[in-house]
Amino acid sequence: MGILEWATDPWGQRVPIHIAWSLIWVALIAGLLFLIVHAVYVGFFVKPKEYAETAPPGYAVGLPRRVPRHSLTARLFHWIMAAAMFVLLFTAFLPKLGVPFNWVTYHWIAGVVLTASILFHIIHASFFLDFWSIWPDKADLEDARSRVMRWLGKPGSPPRKSAKYPLDNKLYHAVIVVAGLAVMLTGVFMMFRVRTGILPRNPYLFSDMTWGVMYVLHGLAGVGLITLTMAHVYFAVRPDKLPITASMIVGTMSREFYLREHDPERWVVRRQAGSAGEPGGLADVR
Numbered sequence: 483m484g485i486l487e488w489a490t491d492p493w494g495q496r497v498p499i500h501i502a503w504s505l506i507w508v509a510l511i512a513g514l515l516f517l518i519v520h521a522v523y524v525g526f527f528v529k530p531k532e533y534a535e536t537a538p539p540g541y542a543v544g545l546p547r548r549v550p551r552h553s554l555t556a557r558l559f560h561w562i563m564a565a566a567m568f569v570l571l572f573t574a575f576l577p578k579l580g581v582p583f584n585w586v587t588y589h590w591i592a593g594v595v596l597t598a599s600i601l602f603h604i605i606h607a608s609f610f611l612d613f614w615s616i617w618p619d620k621a622d623l624e625d626a627r628s629r630v631m632r633w634l635g636k637p638g639s640p641p642r643k644s645a646k647y648p649l650d651n652k653l654y655h656a657v658i659v660v661a662g663l664a665v666m667l668t669g670v671f672m673m674f675r676v677r678t679g680i681l682p683r684n685p686y687l688f689s690d691m692t693w694g695v696m697y698v699l700h701g702l703a704g705v706g707l708i709t710l711t712m713a714h715v716y717f718a719v720r721p722d723k724l725p726i727t728a729s730m731i732v733g734t735m736s737r738e739f740y741l742r743e744h745d746p747e748r749w750v751v752r753r754q755a756g757s758a759g760e761p762g763g764l765a766d767v768r
């Protein structure tokens with residue numbers, strides 16, 4: 483049994499038609515294993531975090547009680563995208579797991595919502611947010627190195643606290659960009675195969691082989707998103723990450739959490755004179 487399903491086209495050529503649906507189980511089991519191994523590791527083996535202190539004494543003075551983290555626009559994007567993602571996953575995979583229903587229409591509509599929200603996010607993040615804040619930088623790599631050294635029991639200075647996004651968030655984002663763009667680009671072309679009323683139906687746009695590769699890429703990225711979504715939800719509900727999850731709803735996090743987990747030199751939060759200790763005193767929600 484392979485990872486692809488094949489068929490023979492009218493000219494006798496063997497072409498892939500889509501992934502083998504058993505990969506859905508591989509993705510689910512991989513996700514489950516990841517959660518279990520991570521929870522056991524963090525619960526029983528990880529030592530308390532140690533950071534190099536970079537905040538000057540008295541830094542907290544002037545910070546508002548609630549530090550702004552996600553603007554309303556960014557939060558709306560996140561939750562619209564999340565809803566579309568769940569609809570896409572369930573409509574794509576439930577029928578393959580033996581729950582038959584007329585899924586294609588719901589699926590492509592959610593696909594259009596996801597595509598529109600991703601395009602919006604690219605423009606919003608590039609021109610209105612701090613674009614580079616989500617990509618690994620030199621300090622992340624240096625800190626990752628010293629973390630590995632310390633984990634191996636070798637001498638290494640304690641890592642700095644994270645910038646707005648820790649390295650694991652940044653790496654997760656990079657992987658989801660690849661899977662998300664793959665599923666989005668292939669999905670847009672696949673809309674030519676079904677009657678949508680938006681794009682003219684034209685199943686002859688590509689050769690059977692090209693369509694096959696497209697369906698395979700769509701399926702591979704799709705099952706990858708099962709595992710990635712499971713990991714994302716798991717981190718969102720972990721007790722140590724709840725303040726971050728809450729900030730995706732209310733937009734802010736507590737000053738204490740900010741100072742405990744973030745390096746104020748790497749995630750600079752602007753204050754306003756006379757705003758000491760008051761919510762809303764910060765203007766920087768990027």
Ligand code: HEM
Binds near residue numbers: 567
């Ligand atoms: C989480 C994201 C997504 C997942 C997991 C996913 C998964 C799938 C799967 C497994 C199929 C069945 C393919 C096959 O039979 O080989 C499919 C079909 C389809 N997908 Fe997606 N997809 C996603 C996103 C999208 C997006 C963003 C679009 C549109 C922009 C889209 C449009 C379509 C269309 C039109 C079909 C039907 C093709 C047909 O029946 O010929 N999908 N999707």
